[in-house]
Amino acid sequence: MGNALLEINQLNKSFGRSKNIVHALKDIELAIEEGELVTIIGPSGCGKSTLLRIIAGLDGEYTGKVTLAGEAIKGPGIDKGFIFQEHRLFPWLTVEKNIASDLSLSDKDVRRRVDELIELVKLKGFEKAYPKELSGGMAQRVAIARALLRNPKILLLDEPFGALDAFTRAHMQEVLLEIWRANKTTMIFVTHDIDEAVFLANRVIILKPRPGEISAVVPVELPYPRQKATPIFQSLRLQVLSRFEQTEEFAFTEGAGI
Incomplete structure (x- = not known):
């Protein structure tokens, strides 16, 4: 190697x-x-999650x-970005604030990046929605956007779609x-x-x-x-x-x- x-x-x-x-x-x-x-x-038990x-x-x-x-x-x-099977969003924060996480949306660079990610994961129009108002697939898209916010070198996904229905x-x-x-x-x-x-x-x-x-x-x-x-x-x-x-x-x- x-x-x-x-x-x-x-x-x-x-x-x-x-x-x-x-x-x-x-x-x-x-x-x-x-x-x-x-x-x-x-x-099961072969160490996949441990490796991640x-x-x-x-x-x-x-x-x-x-x-x-x-x-x-x-x-x-x-x-390093990490996405779990559960979306793990903060229920008291909107979509855009969940993506921004601990960064402020009043920062122009953060605002621009969050807007780009909302567009990327196809959640335009849901910026002000709360997790309880989202489907399972939409919530996972928010989680993916949040993980991409700081442009990680690698994104690790541990069965992120395992809890979703077949169509979603x-x-x-x-x-x-x-x-x-x-x-x-x-x-x-x-x-x-x-x-x-x-x-x-x-x-x-x-x-x-x-x-x-x-x-x-x-x-x-x-x-x-x-x-x-x-x-x-x-x-x-x-x-x-x-x-x-x-x-x-x-x-x-x-x-x-x-």
Whole structure:
């Protein structure tokens, strides 16, 4: 590896002590180039969210090396945006104030940036609305806009559409791709949905559990926009599914011996 935006070398992460140690991640080697949109899939408990938290600087208890733009990640910062499954908006703030977060809308630069983001996530006309007045998809668009406010080097998304209905989820996938194409922000997107992983990504990373290891990296060389019903998409989906099922079988076999 070298000159990638994000570089992970020999990352190992464990929880617990003595005989109760759980090895969450083992020997993770990963390089993410600037402008990539990478998805991560794997069975529950394989360390997907733990990996995101380490990249975000929210967990510093690990061995190995994790660097962003050549600098070791030592904690949270404005260079890393994080979006959770729940939107986590402040219910007492309007859309525009949620996006501005701790910055003042009276600042002309902040005002301009918030207006740009409202346009980008297609929420024009809802600037003064409160979270309770928004649909789930709209609330997540506010969360994405807020995460993009300070132009992070990388955006980390931990199953952000998992709680949405199928129709809204499909719409949000399209919205996210539009944002990615417009902003060129590097993104790592965790999901349990194989269709979603293939639809969004330049590469799909498959993790296997106990401990979490990278079992496969599948490049997705389909042009955008992608159509899920096409034979070429379904062929690639089956390829990823086959790799994933091998991972699931491994996990079941390993678990059966415990």
